[in-house]
Amino acid sequence: MARQQERDLLWLREEFYLSPLPTEKKVIFGHTPTDMITGTWYPFITDQRVGIDTGCVFGGCLSAVELDEGRVTAVYQVGHQASRVG
Structure with missing residues (x-):
């Protein structure tokens, strides 16, 4: 984290949630509405990442x-x- 640029910490999105690189642990994240990722208001779920910002503020x-x-x-x-999932 100390080597990250402020711009990346604030605005990096696609490079993170579309990355094929494995993470040490599952990452649960928000502040990126799932409709930007999948076009739906359902959580974005992969083996490594889970996006839970389902746009409450946007309806x-x-x-x-x-x-x-x-x-x-x-x-x-x-x-x-x-x-229930899987």
Whole structure:
């Protein structure tokens, strides 16, 4: 982190969530609305990254994910029933 430029810390998006490089642990992130990534207001879920900003401020949903041993097992959204994953 100390070697990162301020611009990258504030504005780096696609290079992060589309990166094929593995991470040491699963990264849960926000501040990038999922409709920018997938075109939907559903969490962005991969093996390495989970985006949970589902655009509540823009008329989307408020979302949370349930993890079990690092795997997303459920997605909760305000106004929607929980949905089990995998």
